[in-house]
Amino acid sequence: MVVDLARRQGIVELKQFTRSREAVVFTMAFPIIMILIFASIFSDEIAPGVNYTQYFITGMIATGLMTVGFQSLAIQIPIERDKGVLKRYRGTPMPKWVYFAGKVLMVAGIGVVEVALLLAVSIGFFDLEPPASAAKWFTFAWVSILGLSACTLCGIAFSSVPRNARSATAVVTPVALVLQFISGVFFVFTDLPAWMQQVAAIFPLKWMCQGLRSVFLPDSFATVEPAGSWELGKVALILGAWCVLGLAICVRSFTWQNKYSR
Amino acid sequence: MGNDLAVSVKGLRKAYGRTVAVDGLDLDVRRGEVFALLGPNGAGKTTTVEILEGYRKRDGGEVRVLDRDPAEPTADWRGRVGIVLQGTGEFEELTVGELVHHFAAFYPKPDDPDEVIARVGLTGKAKARTHGLSGGQKRRLDVALGIVGRPELLFLDEPTTGFDPEARREFWQLIRDLNAAGTTIMLTTHYLDEAEALAQRVGVIADGRLVEVAEPGRLGNRANAPATVSWRTPDGTVESKESDTPTALVSELAARFGGEVPGLTVTRPTLEDVYLRMIGAA
Known part of the structure; x- marks a missing residue:
């Protein structure tokens, strides 16, 4: 019964998403457009047998997951809060967590489609090799799921930061953009200044990129990584830690109404 | 309880x-x-x-x-x-x-x-x-x-x-x-x-x-408020009188005019009158 409610909520969220054209285009098409542009401009080898395109594409898949989980929720929830959507849900007997479950299901649905699209475009047009073994597919799956979970929880947690719907985009977008620049999406991570690498290592995106590189780049490339290896254990640890932190902040500080109506 | x-x-x-x-x-x-x-x-x-x-x-x-x-x-x-x-x-x-x-x-x-x-x-x-x-x-x-x-x-x-x-x-x-x-x-x-x-x-x-x-x-005690009865006098001017017993006043007028009272109205304060007085007085 209650699980059914969460399923219904997820369907309603997905319906609303797919029916708002701007959201679909922005979320789905943006990473693809970025791949088309960057991969067409830069195609140098950055290491033996590895060209920039492959490196960049793995970064864009991680970015896509962050956009779906973090950016879209951190912007969408303040809008819903301002419009009174949250207030209306609160006036019903719907358990609070069903709202979050709906968002999680929506993010998962969009995330699967998004990753599939990016993979199809990359494999079809830019010579990205699909994961070569069952073990690599497994790594691909858990890095994506754990990374998306961390981003989703942080997105819900961060949704309490913007004061209103209008400021949400302005507050959230720079955070996401800066992370992309310092986490090894646009630039090869080890080419960045050491202090920048250290800052980036605090946040999830760097670890999502690194985990995905272990799936799509040849094993020889591991020596180019900061620690000389893929550090998958650390990837799991840090993404897991962000899940816990995000969840803790959600539970403590989520606000259902803006401060003028409490 | x-x-x-x-x-x-x-x-x-x-x-x-x-x-x-x-x-x-x-x-x-x-x-x-x-x-x-x-x-x-x-x-x-x-x-x-x-x-x-x-x-x-x-x-x-x-x-x-x-x-x-x-x-x-x-x-x-x-x-x-x-x-x-x-x-x-x-x-x-x-x-x-x-x-x-x-x-x-x-x-x-x-x-x-x-x-x-x-x-x-x-x-x-x-x-x-x-x-x-x-x-x-x-x-x-x-x-x-x-x-x-x-x-x-x-x-x-x-x-x-x-x-x-x-x-x-x-x-x-x-x-x-x-x-x-x-x-x-x-x-x-x-x-x-x-x-x-x-x-x-x-x-x-x-x-x-x-x-x-x-x-x-x-x-605002509207039902019991004094009613205002007005009518036209034979010389054409309008006369008004507040009354707690408007019915008695009307029958007295009817007797005086020998039937229909010209221009007769009986009004009590409207809800709006009462309301405006209340929120103004508050």
Whole structure:
């Protein structure tokens, strides 16, 4: 019964998403457009047998997951809060967590489609090799799921930061953009200044990129990584830690109404 | 105790910073009645109702809504209270049918969603996205979402603001039907005629206090207020006289004129006169 409610909520969220054209285009098409542009401009080898395109594409898949989980929720929830959507849900007997479950299901649905699209475009047009073994597919799956979970929880947690719907985009977008620049999406991570690498290592995106590189780049490339290896254990640890932190902040500080109506 | 009261409020207080919005308000709503909270903008209507709905925290006073403190709402209590807020049109990409069906699933014993849509007169719009609805249609959708869970008590916050006269009449009929079916209704309004048309009792709120509670016809002691009798004298001027016994005065006049009294009118203060005096005096 209650699980059914969460399923219904997820369907309603997905319906609303797919029916708002701007959201679909922005979320789905943006990473693809970025791949088309960057991969067409830069195609140098950055290491033996590895060209920039492959490196960049793995970064864009991680970015896509962050956009779906973090950016879209951190912007969408303040809008819903301002419009009174949250207030209306609160006036019903719907358990609070069903709202979050709906968002999680929506993010998962969009995330699967998004990753599939990016993979199809990359494999079809830019010579990205699909994961070569069952073990690599497994790594691909858990890095994506754990990374998306961390981003989703942080997105819900961060949704309490913007004061209103209008400021949400302005507050959230720079955070996401800066992370992309310092986490090894646009630039090869080890080419960045050491202090920048250290800052980036605090946040999830760097670890999502690194985990995905272990799936799509040849094993020889591991020596180019900061620690000389893929550090998958650390990837799991840090993404897991962000899940816990995000969840803790959600539970403590989520606000259902803006401060003028409490 | 208090089983015949749907809402009971004693000494309710709420301030925003230094601004006192509700200042020692007392109020009872009986089960089965339509109670109107009437007052000008800024009098504290919405603050009061949102405290009763469990949205806002109060600074002081005792509040019981359906025998519970709304500051600690439970899912069961939420299921028995219907809420129609002031805001509208928030789920823009969903259709009327999808929304009402979705909200019905939140409640333990909901009404048939399609039947609720019919009752608010939106059957023709069931497949339309909500962003395309007119103001009146959106408001009726709000009501549909508020009643689909079959609430015992329904709050309506300024439900007809911005309606054209015909839409208001239709809306009033919807409220009467709900009440006839046993739903207790508490509505806020700044329209006098709305309070008079719908409510069995009206509470007038001004500056965060309840100034008076009465049946609409008795508000401000209106029924017993002196009536004004005026008539035209034979030389053409109009004469007026306030009287506690207008009937006696009229029959005396009839005798004096030997039949019809020219230009005869008998008036009592209108609800508006009484209301304006009350909120001005508060």
